[in-house]
Amino acid sequence: MTCPIPTEAAALPHTHGAQAPSAWIARFAHLVRPGGTVLDIACGLGRHMRLFHAQNYVVTGIDKAQDAIEAVADLGQAIQADIENQAWPLAGRSFDGVVVTNYLWRPLWPQILACVRPGGVLLYETFAQGNEAYGKPSRPDFLLAPGELLEVCKGWTVVAYEHGLLQQPERVVQRIAAIKPGEAAAPAKLLS
Template sequence: MHGTEEPSDWIRRWAHLVPAGGTVLDLACGRGRHARFFAANGHAVTAVDRDADALATLQGVGETIQTDIENAPWPLPGRQFDAVIVTNYLWRPLFPQILASVAPGGVLLHETFALGNETVGKPSRPDFLLAPGELLRAYGGELRVVAFEDGFLEPPPRFVQRIAAVRERPGPTRARYMLSLESGIPREQP
């Protein structure tokens, strides 16, 4: 049944970067598989989507905002979250708002389809497929990239690009995480 999907492996893999009890924005959430996942793990969630029926399934999970984020004003001006989650969604004009929504010490987890996907399924229009390294260019200048992948996955067969990045807190503190090239799993620095 639609709406009962498991959270993305990428989101589960990097969820530990989200500060305990922190606020989470699930953007273009659909039926809210990630909002449910984070709420079940003690986070206050805000779920945004244009589908009122999908959002209705999230009653009691967290705050829901029904709006067309592609054609209406940004619904969260000035608000920041400890995590911003975006999966299977791409609307390039929102990159600045997504970036601005990540609070100091917060994390961005973005995963969506990339060029090459047109050879295996939908989406297939270039407007909905990321160019090589596009998420790095969109977010990497302002956020510290902890992990990035760009390539083919299965099952199901698909080309994806995904990033896990943190907004470091201002000041003279050292980076809290470093990426181990051997394992690809961040560990706290001593």
């Protein structure tokens, strides 16, 4: 059983990255240290890179598709890499914010978490169990189990977490905004 989640502001077209930023990512973007560095994993055509770039963050995007990398090259560092089948190209680098949407490859959890600098923020939103009733993805390999992001971020400060049904289009997602333990460069500004 899933609980309804408020509807996203804009409907999602078929091209990943061409649509408006995720309402979840936009809502919690302020948690990332102002002027800091942001990594967008599986960035697509850069909807979240554009969001952060417009707010004067230093952005890096990584994607397997050449057209995606070409679309974001003018925003910041654009890395073309098959992160599921090749070595992680960002070893030793860390960011004030790491964004992941509509992407799940569990073997990368250690690399994704390691990329978040102490005091940095992980903003993650992807499909979850229950989505199979609404379309693809429907394979369990690509659907988060209930509470999975909470388990992955165990020991972190969870600012917000949801698992439920979104509308337009209907889909089941799980999402989290979590701060990695450690000293932050500056206190995160909370919205009232």
